[in-house]
Amino acid sequence: MIVGLSNPKNKYHHTxxxxxxxxIYSLAKRFDKSLREEKKFLGFTTSINVHSNNVKLFIPNVFMNINGSAIYKIAVFYNINLNEILIAHDDLDLESGIVKLKYSYGxxxxxxxxxxxxxxxIKTDFYxxxxxxxxxxxxxxIPSFVLSEPIIQEINLINMSIQxxxxxxxxxxxSNL
Structure with a gap:
């Protein structure tokens, strides 16, 4: 499963x-998929197929500090372990335009x-x-910064890093399938 951490879409999508x-929206678009709301999982889902393997995409539609409950709910339903989940999130320690893949706990x-x-x-590494x-x-x-919209130059850099x-x-x- 691949998850994009978020706050509720209607109010915070552009932050x-x-x-x-x-x-997640860009990844779904790359595979010509649309996300649909799944109220039982408190978020938006779709699936993509990579080398005949089904990969769930998920965006929680709850506040950031409770994203874990929505992710846990869908993971239990589909029997997905934490170390089988790739989580995408914002990072204050990296400049706009930088993206880093990490596999660790914390x-x-x-x-x-x-x-x-x-x-x-459970203490396990995850991507x-x-x-x-x-x-x-x-x-x-920091709180007002992360909950505000980036300026156009930042948006362009962030979109490049997402690609x-x-x-x-x-x-x-x-490589892992």
Whole structure:
């Protein structure tokens, strides 16, 4: 399963904190798929087929700090372990335009990742795409920064990094299947 961390779509879709969902929408588009709301999973889903393997795409439609409950719900339903999930999320420690694939345990202070780890209640490594959004100069501005829309130059850089992540996703899926 591939998940893009997010806050509720209607209010927060265009914010920096939702770049994980931007990645999922772009990935679905690359495979000519549309996401549909699945109320029982508290989010939006579709499936893509890579080398005859079905891969679920999921975007929680709940607040970031409880994304883990929605992800856990769909993972249990489809019998998917945490180490079989790729999670895309915004990252303050990377500049806009930078994306890094990481395989490890930990949340690095990200509330969405913290929620995932707490809900699965197991210490295991998992894949994640860290999509850079940059960091405000003043630490007290972080909440308003992540919940605001990036400027056009940042959007262009973020979209380039998402396209890079999609290429890396395809390579990861084809090499590990």
């Amino acid at each position: 920096r904190h939702n770049v994980g969902s931007w990645y 949340h690095s202070g990200h509330n969405g990742l913290r929620s995932v780890i707490n809900n699965f209640n 994640r795409f860290r999509i850079g959004i940059g960091r405000p100069k003043n630490k007290t501005e 890079n992540a999609i290429e890396q996703t395809y390579a990861l899926l084809t």
